[in-house]
Amino acid sequence: MAHSYSGGELFNEVSLRLAPGSFHFLTGPSGSGKTTFLKLCYGALVPSSGVVRIFDDDVRQMSRDDIALARRRVGVVHQDCQFLDHLSLQENLALPLTVSGHEALDDYANLKELMGWVGLTSRADALPPELSGGERQRAALARALIMSPDVILADEPTGNVDWEMSQRLLTLLIELNRMGKTIMIATHDLGLIRAAKNHVQARVLRISERRLQLAGADL
Ligand SMILES: Nc1ncnc2c1ncn2[C@@H]1O[C@H](COP(=O)(O)OP(=O)(O)OP(=O)(O)O)[C@@H](O)[C@H]1O
DSSP states (O other), rough: OEETTEEEEEEEEEEOOOOOOOOEEHHHHHHHSEEEEEHHHHSOOOOOOOOETTTTTTGOOOOOOHHHHHTTTTTETTOOOOOOTTTTHHHHHHHHHHHHTTOOOSSSSSSHHHHHHHGGGTTTTGGGGSSSSSHHHHHHHHHHHHTSEEEEEEESTTTSSOOOHHHHHHHHHHHHHTTOOEEEEEOHHHHHHHHHHHHSSSEEEEEEEEEEOOOTTOO
């Protein structure tokens, strides 16, 4: 698969399969294409050439409805964690359930349980602008989990938080992987990757010179 924007080719000859239950890190310099790669993985972009399959289906052959259905199985933790500022945190998190008319949360009995899991019970009624950076990051993770996804793609989930909070978020992501979820984390933070490797078998991929390369053990 290859992808270009009008500014030029970002990567070519990229080939990757995210095996169910695997844990991957995606790293590379700023602007190398990490966010773009994640967008290709969840069907927000189609590749300029080659094939991207989401759960075995070729994105190009999928209707918008097919992609929307597949997207329910993929939780995305966005870099900029956008929330609706006039709704409480709890209301924001419930939105995907309301919009889809579905009751997901299979791994958690209810929204309260999920909020407890990410340590945000006491902030349920807060408005998003009232949350700290770390609370927003945990809220973004919780929102990605509402539809009980099989795969979690996290774009810099520990950006803008201190080391202790990034460890807390990492612990949550490792716990999700132990529950059987497939995880891919795009990050600049090599310290985070090193910390993770003490607890989970993770492959580290690096976008470099328009290729996706397996990073060496010397990270
Ligand atoms: N929609 C777009 N149209 C044109 N160019 C884009 C678009 N989105 C991203 N780019 C460009 O593609 C390149 C890769 O962007 P991307 O956000 O994927 O990189 P990144 O590795 O995630 O960067 P960072 O680490 O800074 O978040 C950048 O040069 C960016 O300006």
